[in-house]
Every structure is written in structure tokens, then in C-alpha cells.
Amino acid sequence: MIDFFNQVEAPPSEISRLSSYNDAFSPSSLGYWIEMSCKGGMDGGWYDPCCTDYNETIDVVADYGPCIDILRSWAKDNNLEQCLRLRRDMGAVPPRQTEVLFALPGLDFEDQLDAGLRAWQTFKIPDMPDSALEILKKSRYKGLLLSVVVSSEGFVRVGIQAPQPMIDIVIKSCQLTNCDENVFAAFE
Numbered sequence: 001m002i003d004f005f006n007q008v009e010a011p012p013s014e015i016s017r018l019s020s021y022n023d024a025f026s027p028s029s030l031g032y033w034i035e036m037s038c039k040g041g042m043d044g045g046w047y048d049p050c051c052t053d054y055n056e057t058i059d060v061v062a063d064y065g066p067c068i069d070i071l072r073s074w075a076k077d078n079n080l081e082q083c084l085r086l087r088r089d090m091g092a093v094p095p096r097q098t099e100v101l102f103a104l105p106g107l108d109f110e111d112q113l114d115a116g117l118r119a120w121q122t123f124k125i126p127d128m129p130d131s132a133l134e135i136l137k138k139s140r141y142k143g144l145l146l147s148v149v150v151s152s153e154g155f156v157r158v159g160i161q162a163p164q165p166m167i168d169i170v171i172k173s174c175q176l177t178n179c180d181e182n183v184f185a186a187f188e
Contacts, residue, residue: 017061029049044090045089046087052082052086054075063096071148080103097150099149109142131176132176135176146161
């Protein structure tokens, strides 16, 4: 994988970070991703799809900023030591982003949703739109996940994910964001 990033001329500092992560944690598997936009933009990076010790890995993966301390505090308050996935942007231009995916704690949907919504308060970011929250509440999925994307400049994106949503939830979410639901309906 390091050869791949060398070939595409990823920043040397990011290749070094990936190498350090690999040396420190010897992950059982690593993957890379490439993302393209309709406007011709392209981005890429690497990810560890396995459960990892969040507290040990975040210092190696993410650029330090105040949001890292806030995220660490939220994780500690919610007894979260493991993350399900780490993802690192290897773009040419900083700030580079790091995503952490957590399984939300709780025995049922309400507990998990409360833990996720507390993240918004702790991170001091705008609340989830009421219309999106209503769709999520109606879904009542157990096994909610929290995706947190950070950079050295702060929180970039936070989202609660419902794994394997029913098609009606996908369609309602698409309608909420003016996205063509037919594109996603084909994945059912």
C-alpha cells in the first residue's frame, strides 16, 4: 500500500504516518479508498476496517487539535475504548481529515441515540436537523454508529449511522437532502 501512495505522489508526511501506524499496530488488514466528485475533484486515503484501541491509535493517525481532546473526553465519558474503523485522508493539501467510527453504547435504541446526540452537545456543534432526527427516531435501529471526522482545524462532520437501513429510510433521507433516491434504491 505504501508503494501505491508513493506512486500517486501522496505527501511524504502522510506516507510516513501510514508507515508509523503499520509499524505500531500491525493491523490485520488495511484498505485504501479513492473518492471522485461530479466536479472532477479527487481524494484518497487509507483505512483500518478492524476494531482498534481508539486511545492508542488516534495520536498516531490524526493531526492534533483541540477537537481531539474533546473527542477523547466524549469517548471516555461513554466508556468507548474501541473504534470500529479509522480512516485517513492523504490529500495533497491540508487540513487532512481523520474519521473514527464508534458503536454507540446502550442496551436499546433510545440509549444509543442519547449517547449519539450527547456528542453534538459535547462537541459544541449545531444540532442534527429536526427532520433528519425524526427519520432516525422512526427507524428505531439498534446498533447505531457514530462517525466523527476531525482535522487540525476542528470537527468536520459528525453523523449517526443506522447499519443496513430499510429502503424507505434511504428514500426519506434522500428526499430530505434533494438527492436522487433512485441511485440508492438500486443497492437494496
